Amino acid sequence: MPEHTARYRETIWIIGASDGIGAALAREWAARGARLILSARGEAALTQLAGSLGPDHVALPLDVADCASMEAAVARISALGPLDRVVTMAALYDPGRVADLDAEKAAQIIAVNLTGSFHVARLAPRALRPGGQLALCGSVAGYVGLPQGQIYSATKAGVINLAESLRAELAGQVDVRLINPGFVDTRLTRRNSFSMPGLQTPEAAARKIIAGLNSRRFEIHFPRRLTWGLKLLRILPYRASLPLTRRLAH
Numbered sequence: 001m002p003e004h005t006a007r008y009r010e011t012i013w014i015i016g017a018s019d020g021i022g023a024a025l026a027r028e029w030a031a032r033g034a035r036l037i038l039s040a041r042g043e044a045a046l047t048q049l050a051g052s053l054g055p056d057h058v059a060l061p062l063d064v065a066d067c068a069s070m071e072a073a074v075a076r077i078s079a080l081g082p083l084d085r086v087v088t089m090a091a092l093y094d095p096g097r098v099a100d101l102d103a104e105k106a107a108q109i110i111a112v113n114l115t116g117s118f119h120v121a122r123l124a125p126r127a128l129r130p131g132g133q134l135a136l137c138g139s140v141a142g143y144v145g146l147p148q149g150q151i152y153s154a155t156k157a158g159v160i161n162l163a164e165s166l167r168a169e170l171a172g173q174v175d176v177r178l179i180n181p182g183f184v185d186t187r188l189t190r191r192n193s194f195s196m197p198g199l200q201t202p203e204a205a206a207r208k209i210i211a212g213l214n215s216r217r218f219e220i221h222f223p224r225r226l227t228w229g230l231k232l233l234r235i236l237p238y239r240a241s242l243p244l245t246r247r248l249a250h
């Protein structure tokens with residue numbers, strides 16, 4: 001990587017890059033002159049995407065839920081040179097009522113969304129340059145407990161909490177950011193049977209995320225008309241908010 005780095009504005013590692021918002025981020029950042037390291041489980045999709053972006057982008061398959069896989073990836077990346085940003089978008093989604101949850105699927109969602117984010121938080125700073133950026137992806141689903149949203153929403157509440165902790169723990173060393181998207185049209189949300197307010201394309205979401213990461217804001221959240229409403233719900237006293245969320249259960 002060192003002989004290549006001079007040709008690029010920055011080097012960015014995207015985890016969860018093979019599809020959806022992560023892939024749109026890769027395309028947008030490549031168009032803006034970044035060199036990408038692209039990770040997810042699916043090697044074929046990563047290789048295809050890396051090749052379509054240009055000669056120097058790297059496909060690095062891994063499983064974010066597997067500590068050994070993450071350690072091996074970080075060791076490989078560290079040998080290539082320091083990164084400017086690490087962004088993790090990897091997640092699984094399986095909405096439903098608590099009583100209907102499949103225990104094995106629930107454990108896998110926790111392993112990828114929450115434990116995976118911990119692996120990234122613990123290991124990725126080693127690969128960053130001093131002052132480099134680490135962005136974790138939560139969701140507006142993590143703001144407040146809504147019906148039909150478990151176990152995904154609980155993991156995203158955990159990721160929000162993790163990013164807040166990291167922001168304090170790594171202050172002055174790593175520029176920690178939190179991305180909380182509203183609804184984006186990807187394979188993940190295509191499983192929703194309800195109408196999704198403010199649904200955006202992955203490309204529009206990627207542009208908003210990059211603008212936010214280039215600003216000084218800790219939290220990047222969009223679309224504002226959805227996110228501010230949910231933020232308001234979150235700060236209401238329970239006696240006001242719980243009757244509102246209960247209405248959504250029917």
Ligand SMILES: NC(=O)c1ccc[n+]([C@@H]2O[C@H](COP(=O)([O-])OP(=O)(O)OC[C@H]3O[C@@H](n4cnc5c(N)ncnc54)[C@H](OP(=O)(O)O)[C@@H]3O)[C@@H](O)[C@H]2O)c1
Nearest residue numbers: 016018019020021040041042064090091139183184186188
């Ligand atoms: N779409 C939305 O409306 C929305 C809203 C709020 C937040 N978000 C968040 O935005 C992020 C991206 O979502 P998306 O909609 O773009 O989903 P997506 O299209 O399903 O993409 C998810 C990515 O994560 C990768 N991934 C899944 N499990 C992995 C694992 N164990 N290790 C490594 N990579 C893994 C997937 O690739 P492989 O399957 O090949 O591993 C894929 O590249 C997620 O964190 C999601 O929670 C999305």
